[in-house]
Amino acid sequence: MDDSGNGDAGAGQTARAARPKRADARRNQETLLDAAAAVFVESGVEAPVRDIAVRAGVGTATIYRHFPTRADLIVAVYRHQVEACAEAGPALLSAGPTPYAALGNWIDLFVDFLVTKHGLAAALQSDDAGFEALHAYFLDRLVPVCGRLLDAAAEAGEIRSDVGAYQLMRGVGNLCIGAENNPQYDARRLVELLIAGLRRR
DSSP: OOTTSHHHHHHHHHHHHHHHHHHHHHHHHHHHHHHHHHHHHHHOTTOOHHHHHHHHTSOHHHHHHHOSSHHHHHHHHHHHHHHHHHHHHHHHHHHOSOHHHHHHHHHHHHHHHHHHTTTHHHHTTTOHHHHHHHHHHHHHHHHHHHHHHHHHHHHTTSBOSOOOHHHHHHHHHHHHTTGGGOTTOOHHHHHHHHHHTTBOO
């Protein structure tokens, strides 16, 4: 043991050196998950891993090292997208220009998320408990965010105040069903009409 305290200083330097490495690893994983989400939106959750690797700028071995199975990757993308949606709500609300605009922009992100998660149930069909836990996590994180956006727009007098967050999210979700199987079905356009219907006249 070094009574001079150099040992403590060395430990502090080691900790400081480790922190940027962990931050870099976290950013790299977020880049990978963003790439996977984009590929899933374009090609579905059965898209080749090599397509995700190319988009992320990594080798396929890197993806398999972090996510040994496709289900692992899908669940990670799902959770990553939920967190992105949850964090976007307050950011959009503070950025303006109006609470209603923030709500519309957030719903656009939510629609992207719904498209991304197509195929999740099939990927997890042997793990009903796991799927239920993810659904509960989804509701716990996103319903309050949607509620805050709705409340802000209602308080600003921009929208009617008798629509709940869960009710709206369920409606958006129902409009997105079937979009993946019919290229002529424009779910985003229908969702735009739904959000427009919230406006006070």
